[in-house]
Amino acid sequence: MKLKRASAQGSASEPSERAQRVAEHLSAAVRIPTVAPDGPREMTEDESATFAALHALLRETYPAVFAACELDHVGRAGLLMRLPGETAERPLMLMAHQDVVPVPQDWQAEGWEHPPFDGVIADGRVHGRGTLDDKGALVVMLEALEELLAGGWSPARDVWLLMGGDEEQHGASAVAAVDLLRERGVEPWMVLDEGGAVASEAFPGLKQPMAVVGASEKGIATLSLTVEGLGGHASTPPRQSAPGILARALAAVEDNPFPVSLHDVSVEMFEGVAPQLRGPMRAVLGRAGRLRGPLARVLPRLGPEMAAMVRTTAAITMLEGSPAQNVLATRATATLNCRIAVGSTVVATIAHLEQAIGDERVQVDVVESSEPSPVSPTGLDPRWLAIGDAVEASYPGTVTVPYVMMAASDARHVAAIAPAVYRFSPLAMDKKQREAIHGPNEYVEIASLERGVDFYRALLTGSALGPAGLATDCSRRRAVP
Numbered sequence: 001m002k003l004k005r006a007s008a009q010g011s012a013s014e015p016s017e018r019a020q021r022v023a024e025h026l027s028a029a030v031r032i033p034t035v036a037p038d039g040p041r042e043m044t045e046d047e048s049a050t051f052a053a054l055h056a057l058l059r060e061t062y063p064a065v066f067a068a069c070e071l072d073h074v075g076r077a078g079l080l081m082r083l084p085g086e087t088a089e090r091p092l093m094l095m096a097h098q099d100v101v102p103v104p105q106d107w108q109a110e111g112w113e114h115p116p117f118d119g120v121i122a123d124g125r126v127h128g129r130g131t132l133d134d135k136g137a138l139v140v141m142l143e144a145l146e147e148l149l150a151g152g153w154s155p156a157r158d159v160w161l162l163m164g165g166d167e168e169q170h171g172a173s174a175v176a177a178v179d180l181l182r183e184r185g186v187e188p189w190m191v192l193d194e195g196g197a198v199a200s201e202a203f204p205g206l207k208q209p210m211a212v213v214g215a216s217e218k219g220i221a222t223l224s225l226t227v228e229g230l231g232g233h234a235s236t237p238p239r240q241s242a243p244g245i246l247a248r249a250l251a252a253v254e255d256n257p258f259p260v261s262l263h264d265v266s267v268e269m270f271e272g273v274a275p276q277l278r279g280p281m282r283a284v285l286g287r288a289g290r291l292r293g294p295l296a297r298v299l300p301r302l303g304p305e306m307a308a309m310v311r312t313t314a315a316i317t318m319l320e321g322s323p324a325q326n327v328l329a330t331r332a333t334a335t336l337n338c339r340i341a342v343g344s345t346v347v348a349t350i351a352h353l354e355q356a357i358g359d360e361r362v363q364v365d366v367v368e369s370s371e372p373s374p375v376s377p378t379g380l381d382p383r384w385l386a387i388g389d390a391v392e393a394s395y396p397g398t399v400t401v402p403y404v405m406m407a408a409s410d411a412r413h414v415a416a417i418a419p420a421v422y423r424f425s426p427l428a429m430d431k432k433q434r435e436a437i438h439g440p441n442e443y444v445e446i447a448s449l450e451r452g453v454d455f456y457r458a459l460l461t462g463s464a465l466g467p468a469g470l471a472t473d474c475s476r477r478r479a480v481p
C-alpha cells in the first residue's frame with residue numbers, strides 16, 4: 001500500500017515565525033480586491049472604498065513606516081511616500097503597485113484551486129490574485145522597512161516609495177507621481193520596480209534559478225489598420241473587398257518580420273547565463289558579444305519567446321468586418337499590438353509595417369504608443385552591483401543578469417526622471433508561477449517572501465546606498481575590474 005504523500009508543507013521545513021507573519025500580512029492584502037478601474041474614468045464609490053481599505057490595512061500593519069514617512073496621495077489611488085534620509089541627494093525609489101487584474105466571475109471554471117480573493121495560506125504558500133503581481137513585492141518591501149525602522153535604523157539618503165493604484169490600467173497614478181516629483185525637483189538616483197524575478201526554468205537547459213532584472217522595457221504601439229469599402233449587397237461583390245484587402249495586408253505583416261538584432265542587454269544576459277549551462281550552448285552564449293549576428297538570426301527559430309527578444313513584434317489581435325451575413329463591409333479594421341525592440345522607435349515600427357503592406361488603401365493609425373525605455377546602467381555601475389549584492393545576501397549563490405522586459409510597467413513613466421530604473425521582484429517564480437500571473441492559481445512560496453524581505457533589507461542597508469556609497473558613487477563608476 002502506498003502512503004499518501006504529505007502536503008508540501010510537510011515535506012519542506014516549516015516556515016519561520018517571521019515568514020509566517022509576512023504571509024499573514026500578504027494574505028490580508030490579497031483579501032482586499034483592489035481591481036483597478038478599467039480605462040481612465042473616475043473610481044466608483046465602491047472602488048475608492050476598496051483602495052481606502054488597503055491603505056488602512058497598510059497603515060495598521062506598518063505603523064513605523066507610516067509614522068516616519070511624508071505621504072502624498074497621487075492620481076486615483078496611488079501613494080507616494082518619502083522617508084527622509086540624512087540627505088535628499090541621489091534618492092532611492094522603491095515601487096510596487098496595489099492594484100490587481102480582475103478574475104472572471106466564474107473563477108472556478110478558469111481552474112482556480114482556491115478562491116482568488118481569500119488569501120488562503122496552505123502548503124507553504126499564499127494563494128490568490130496579486131500574490132506575485134504585485135502585492136507580494138509590496139508587502140515584503142514595506143515589511144523590510146518596518147523591521148529596519150522599528151530597530152532604530154534611518155537611511156543615509158531619502159527613500160521614496162511609490163505604490164501605484166492603477167498600474168494594470170496604464171498607470172495614471174504613477175504619471176501623477178512623476179509630475180509631482182518633477183515639480184519638486186526630485187530625480188531618483190535609482191529606482192526598483194516589479195519586472196524580473198528569481199526565476200527558475202528561465203532559459204532552455206538551465207535548471208538553477210537566476211535573478212533576472214529588467215534593465216529596460218520594450219515599447220508598445222497599438223495600431224489600427226483600416227480599409228474603407230463601398231458596401232452593398234453580398235450578391236454583387238466587387239472584385240476586391242475591404243476585408244480582402246485587409247487580409248492581404250495582414251498576411252504581408254506576418255510575412256515580413258521586423259529585422260533582428262541582439263541588444264547589449266541581451267548579450268550581457270547570455271554571457272551571464274553561459275557559465276550555468278553545459279554543452280555547446282555554454283560555448284556559444286559565452287561568446288554572445290562576438291556572435292551577435294548569427295545568434296540574432298538563430299534565436300527566432302527557438303520559439304516565440306526568443307524571437308521576441310531580438311526583434312519588434314506585431315501581433316494581430318482584433319478584427320472587424322461586416323456586421324451581417326449578407327452585407328458587404330463598408331470598412332474593415334484590424335488591431336496590431338506591437339512591442340517595439342529597444343533601439344527602435346514607434347516611427348520606425350510604423351514605417352516598416354507600411355512598407356511591408358505596400359498598399360495605400362490600408363490606413364495605419366496609432367491608437368496609443370510609448371517608446372522603448374532607456375537602458376539602465378549595468379556592469380560595474382554601483383546601482384547594478386547593489387542589486388546583485390542584495391540578491392546574494394537573500395538568495396545565496398544566485399547569479400544576477402539583466403534582461404529587456406517584454407511587458408510594460410509603471411517603471412516606464414518614472415524612466416523620464418530617473419537615469420537608472422531596474423525591474424525586479426525579489427520573489428522566486430518557476431515557469432508555472434510566471435504563467436499564473438494574470439491567470440488562474442497565482443501563488444507565492446512563504447519561504448520566498450522571507451527572502452524577499454531580506455533582499456530589501458540588504459539593498460537598503462548595503463554600502464552602495466549608505467554613507468560610503470554617497471561618498472564614492474562617482475569613483476566606483478569609473479572602477480576597472
Ligand SMILES: [Zn+2]
Pocket residue numbers: 097133134167194
Ligand atoms: Zn504588475
